Amino acid sequence: MAQTLYFPLLLITLCSISECVQRQYHFINERKNWTEAQRYCREKYTDLATVDNMNDMIQLNKSLNYGFVENIWIGLHKTSVYKWHWSSGDPVSFLNWASGDTVYSDQCTVMNNGQWIDEACNNSRIFICNSTSTGLVFADQMMTWRAAQSYCRQNQIDLVTVKNQNENQQLEKFINDRNSSGSEVWIGLFSDPWQWSDQSDSSFRYWADNFKDYGTCAAIQPSKQGKWGDYFSVYNQLPFVCHEDKLIVIQQNLSWSEALRYCRQNHVDLVSVQSVEMQYKVMNVVKLASTEAVWLGLRHSCALGIWFWVSGQTVCYQNWAPGNGTSEEDCEPTVRSGAVQSGGNQTWISRPETDRLNFICRNSSE
Incomplete structure (x- = not known):
């Protein structure tokens, strides 16, 4: 007998601007060295805590018991490989060096005449912040890179990110x-050489002003x-946070309807992607897929001629x-559903709902 899947008849028409938190955090009040804490988290949960942005940090803080001043392990640890990151957490897809820079140490980046130059982060320079309300903000104050980062995060959003040549040219004109x-x-x-325990691409860092980069693993400092501060994993027994x-x-490999039913029976639902932040979280996990595209909770209504999320929201x-x-999707011979590409730019594509693909479930009702 054919089974019918029921969807909300009333679609929420307002766009959601709140971030969906990818992880649930668990504070473990047991003292272990970093490696022991990592093993515990991988056995009981997913891994030692990863933090993508300040919203994640706020959620993590809610899980903590700050009734004491002990430091608390998270999943960030030092490796021997240096990589370039954006402070905002955006993936590094474009570089515009004045010369072929190869990174061997902690360095930060200045722009001069549209080209990028790496230099010591402790140098003092003026800087550009990015704001969702006002766009680019020119800060005519001399600060170290880390102080400039803190200033931008407190007053705007973050230090500016440049994603392509067009944005680079616009930023060059803005500066000039x-x-x-x-x-x-x-x-x-x-x-920097720091890497998350779960191999996440997150470039979010929240170092304290006295950060010296001597230790091997990161810990939250309630004081x-x-x-965050950095400590030696072997010599410190600390409580920790798992995610x-x-x-x-x-x-x-299931059809879209089968994937929806699976997620609702075993988790919460097929994932809805209602913000660029959530798209980044999807991009983090979709690389684990074994199919070239992966089902999202995205559906086309032939009767209404619109796309909507199974959570009940329109596509904003x-x-x-x-x-x-x-x-104007072609509804014959079958209804269309939405998937995210597991490679390339990981954009969304329309596929017949009978295609058999991997899929992404969410474990939270948030």
């Missing part, structure tokens, strides 16, 4: 119109308003690949 001295300007690109993923890739934030996601 305001920077009469021609001084070099900090942007949000930095390098420093929850900012449990709120998104999970199911490596089974969009990340469609060119030629996909139109309101």
Whole structure:
């Protein structure tokens, strides 16, 4: 007998601007060295805590018992490999060095005449912040890179990110119109050897002002308003924070309807992607898939001629690949559903709902 899947008849028409938190955090009040804490988290949950942004940090803080001043392990540890990161957490997909820079140490990045130069992060430069309300903000103050990062996070959003050549040219013009001295300007690109235990690409860092980069593993410091310090994993026995993923890739090849039913029976639902932040979280997990595309909780209504999420919301934030996601989908011979590509730019595509793909479930009702 055919089974019918019921969807909300009333679609929420307002766009959600709140971030969906990818992880649930669990504070473990047992003292272990970092390696022992990592083993415990991997056995009981997913891994030692990963933090993608300040929203994650706020959620993590809610899980903590700050009734004492002991430091608390998280999942960040030092490796021997240096990589470039954006302070905002955006993936590094574009570089514009004045020369072929290869990173061997902690460095930060200035822009000069549209080209990028790496230099010591402790140098003092003027800088550019990015704000969701006002766009680019020119900060005509001399600060170290880390102080500039803190200033931007407190007053705007973060140090500016540059994703492509067009944005680089726009930023160059913005700087030239305001920077009469021609001084070099900090942007949000930095390098470090730190890596999350779960291999996440997250470049979020929340180091305290006294951070010296001598230790091997990171810990939250309650005495420093929850900012992080670095400590030696072997010599310190600390409580710690684990995380449990709120998104999970199911490596089974099912039709969209079967995937929806699986998620609702075994987890909460197929994932809805209602913000660029949630898209980044999907991008983090979709690389684990074994199919070239992965089902999302995205569905096309032939009767209404619209796309909607199974959570009941219309599609406000969009990340469609060119030629996909139109309101005039061909509903014959089958209804169309939405998937995210597991490679390339990981944009969304329209597929017949009978295709058999991996899919992403969410473990939280948030």
